[in-house]
Amino acid sequence: MTGRDIQQNDLVISFDKNEYSWLVEGTSEQLMARSERQDYESNVIVQTIKELVKSNPLTGWSGSALDLMKATYNITGKQCTESSSGVGKIISKYSYKLYCDGIDHKAAKSNT
Numbered sequence: 001m002t003g004r005d006i007q008q009n010d011l012v013i014s015f016d017k018n019e020y021s022w023l024v025e026g027t028s029e030q031l032m033a034r035s036e037r038q039d040y041e042s043n044v045i046v047q048t049i050k051e052l053v054k055s056n057p058l059t060g061w062s063g064s065a066l067d068l069m070k071a072t073y074n075i076t077g078k079q080c081t082e083s084s085s086g087v088g089k090i091i092s093k094y095s096y097k098l099y100c101d102g103i104d105h106k107a108a109k110s111n112t
Contacts, residue, residue, distance in 0.1 A: 040097050044080065045090045048072040053103050 012025040025031060040046055048071050052061035063071070065084035072080040082090060088107070091098070095105055 040094055043090065043094065044072050044076045044078045045082070045087060046094055046098070048075045049091075049098065049103060050101065051075045 010028060012028055012031055013022050014025055015021075016023050026034070045068065048068060049061075052063075052068075052071060052075070055061075065087040068087055069080040069082070069084070072078065080087070091105055091107075098105055
């Protein structure tokens with residue numbers, strides 16, 4: 001959007017066929033942030049971690065990536081398709097968001 005009296009802004013819009021009107025979806029940055037949040041919230045590993053921590057409020061939860069993979073099926077009913085290192089990458093990717101949700105992650109090196 002450009003004009004003399006308004007600040008220039010790039011907006012994502014869509015057409016509503018039922019209402020025959022244009023809808024402002026937001027800026028591309030807002031849509032990207034919304035998409036990232038949805039990816040985070042729908043991730044089965046994240047859902048499992050949140051449930052494990054919630055069910056152990058005093059002590060938290062600790063376990064290996066393999067333990068987390070097994071718990072994923074037990075909690076969500078969905079098979080974890082990631083390898084152990086893939087689970088670690090997901091946790092690293094979402095580490096800050098988990099922290100913002102009150103979940104502190106500490107990685108321990110295995111002796112193998």
